[in-house]
Amino acid sequence: MKKNIIITGVAGLLGSRLADWLIEHHLEYEIVGIDDLSGGYRENVPDQVVFYELDCKDKTLNSIFEQHKPEYVFHFAAYAAEGLSPFIRTFNYQNNLIATANIINECIRHDVKRLVFTSSMAVYGKGTPPFDESDRPSPIDPYGIAKYACEMDIQVAGEQHGLDWCIIRPHNVYGIKQNIWDSYRNVLGIWMFQYICGQPMSVFGDGSQKRAFSFIDDCLKPLWAAAVEPRASKEIINLGSGVEHSILQANEILREVIGEGEVAFREQRHEVKNAHPTWQKSVDILAFEDKTDLRTGLSIMWEWAKRQSYREKFVWDQYELDQGIYDFWKTGNLKKPNPA
Numbered sequence: 001m002k003k004n005i006i007i008t009g010v011a012g013l014l015g016s017r018l019a020d021w022l023i024e025h026h027l028e029y030e031i032v033g034i035d036d037l038s039g040g041y042r043e044n045v046p047d048q049v050v051f052y053e054l055d056c057k058d059k060t061l062n063s064i065f066e067q068h069k070p071e072y073v074f075h076f077a078a079y080a081a082e083g084l085s086p087f088i089r090t091f092n093y094q095n096n097l098i099a100t101a102n103i104i105n106e107c108i109r110h111d112v113k114r115l116v117f118t119s120s121m122a123v124y125g126k127g128t129p130p131f132d133e134s135d136r137p138s139p140i141d142p143y144g145i146a147k148y149a150c151e152m153d154i155q156v157a158g159e160q161h162g163l164d165w166c167i168i169r170p171h172n173v174y175g176i177k178q179n180i181w182d183s184y185r186n187v188l189g190i191w192m193f194q195y196i197c198g199q200p201m202s203v204f205g206d207g208s209q210k211r212a213f214s215f216i217d218d219c220l221k222p223l224w225a226a227a228v229e230p231r232a233s234k235e236i237i238n239l240g241s242g243v244e245h246s247i248l249q250a251n252e253i254l255r256e257v258i259g260e261g262e263v264a265f266r267e268q269r270h271e272v273k274n275a276h277p278t279w280q281k282s283v284d285i286l287a288f289e290d291k292t293d294l295r296t297g298l299s300i301m302w303e304w305a306k307r308q309s310y311r312e313k314f315v316w317d318q319y320e321l322d323q324g325i326y327d328f329w330k331t332g333n334l335k336k337p338n339p340a
Contacts, residue, residue: 002030004068005227008056008103009076010049011040013178013216014118014170014223018074019046021220032068034061039079039314044177056099065106072227074116075103078147081184082122083269084329085143087319096146097153104157114164114233115154116226121171121238121275123148129210129244132278133169133236140272151236164233166226171240171277175216175297176304181311183334187247188213188298191254192305193313195261202328205268207248212276214240214290215297222286231285241290244276250294257298266328 005022009015010033019031023046033045036055045051052064056077078096085092100117107115122144123137139145157163172187180189191201219239226232226239245253248263255261282288292300315334319325327333 002028004032004070005029006032006034006064006068006070006073007049007076008034008074009040009078010051011035011037011042011044012076013173013175014076014219015074016040016044016046016177017175017216018076018220018223019049022224023048026224029071030068032064032070034064035077039179039182041179056102057094059102061102061106062109065110069110071113072116073103073107073112073114074118074223074227075100076118078118080120080143081182082120082141082143083271084184084316085141085146086270087321087325087329088316089142090320092142093146096143097149100150101153104154104163108157108161108163112163114166114227116166116168116223117150117154119151119167119169119236120144120147121169121277122272123151123169124272124275126272129274129276130242130278131238131275133238133281141270155234158234166232166234167236168223168226169236169238169277170214170219171238171275172211172213173216173219173240174213175301178216178301180305180308182314184316184329188250188254188301189305191251191261192302195258196305197313200262200264201251201255202266203247203251203263204266204271204326206265207246207251208273209247209271210244210274210276211247211250212241212244213250213294213297215292215300218288218290218292222282222288225286229285235281235285237281237285238277238279239282239286239288240277240279242277242279243290243293244274245294253295254298254302257295257302267326269326
C-alpha cells in the first residue's frame with residue numbers, strides 16, 4: 001500500500017512541479033493535491049494526483065486528512081502578491097494566516113510526520129542583505145506579516161503539540177507552470193504576458209532593486225529533503241539562488257532571450273530595495289545546487305510561455321482599500337489586453 005503526501009497549492013508553480021518530481025522519483029507515495037484554483041490551473045496538476053478543489057480554510061479539510069492520513073504535508077497554498085497586500089488586507093490574512101492555521105490543526109490531529117511550509121523572503125523586510133536565517137524578521141507589508149505569523153504559529157505548534165516542521169523561505173521562484181496571467185505577482189511572468197499582448201514591460205521605480213531569482217527545477221529535490229532529511233527538523237531555511245540581479249538587469253536578460261521588447265517605467269512602489277539571501281544552510285542540509293543561471297532558466301520558461309493558450313488576465317474588480325493605490329494598478333489602467 002502506498003503512503004500518502006498532501007500538497008496544498010498543487011495547481012500552482014511549486015505544488016505542480018513538486019508533484020511532477022515526486023511522480024518521477026518516488027512512486028512509493030500517492031500524492032493528494034488540494035487547490036481552490038484561484039491562482040493555479042487544473043491542467044497543471046498531473047493526472048496521477050488525487051485532486052480536491054478546496055479552499056484550505058474550509059472545515060471539510062478534516063475529511064481529506066482523515067481519509068488519506070498523510071505522512072508529510074507540503075503547504076504551498078497562498079496568494080503571494082506582496083506589493084498588493086496593503087490594499088487587500090483582509091483577504092491576505094484569511095488566505096495566508098487563517099488557511100495555515102487550519103492546516104496546522106489537521107497536521108496535529110492526524111500526527112503528520114512533518115509539515116513543510118513555504119514562507120517568504122518578505123518576512124525579512126528592510127534588513128541588511130544578504131538575509132540570513134538568524135536575522136530578526138521585520139516585514140514591511142501585510143503579506144510578510146502574515147507569513148511571519150504563520151511561521152511563529154507553526155513553531156508554537158511544535159513546542160506545545162510536538163508537530164515536526166521545516167520552514168522554507170523561497171525567493172522569486174520562476175519556471176514552467178507559473179501563473180503568467182496575474183497582474184500583481186511573478187514579475188518575470190508578468191513581463192512575458194505583457195510582451196505576448198503587445199504591451200511594454202512594466203518596471204516600478206528605476207529598476208535598481210535587487211532580487212535573487214530561483215529556477216523551480218533547482219528547488220524540487222531540496223523541497224523533498226525538507227520533509228525527509230532528519231537535519232531539516234524544526235529548521236528555517238532560505239531556498240533559492242544566491243546570485244542577485246537588479247530588476248532592470250533581469251528585464252534586459254529576458255528581452256535578450258525574447259529578441260525584442262520595450263520597457264515602461266512606473267511609479268515606485270512601497271517595497272524593500274534589496275532582498276537577496278544567504279544560501280549555505282540550504283546547501284548543507286538540503287543539498288541545494290544553484291545549477292540554472294537566469295538566462296538559461298528564462299529561455300526554458302519563455303519557450304513554455306509561447307506555447308500556452310491565451311488566458312484572460314487576472315485583475316481585481318475591487319480593492320479593499322483604494323487610498324494610495326498605485327496609478328498602474330487602478331482598475332481603469334489595468335486593461336485586459338488581447339494577444340498581439
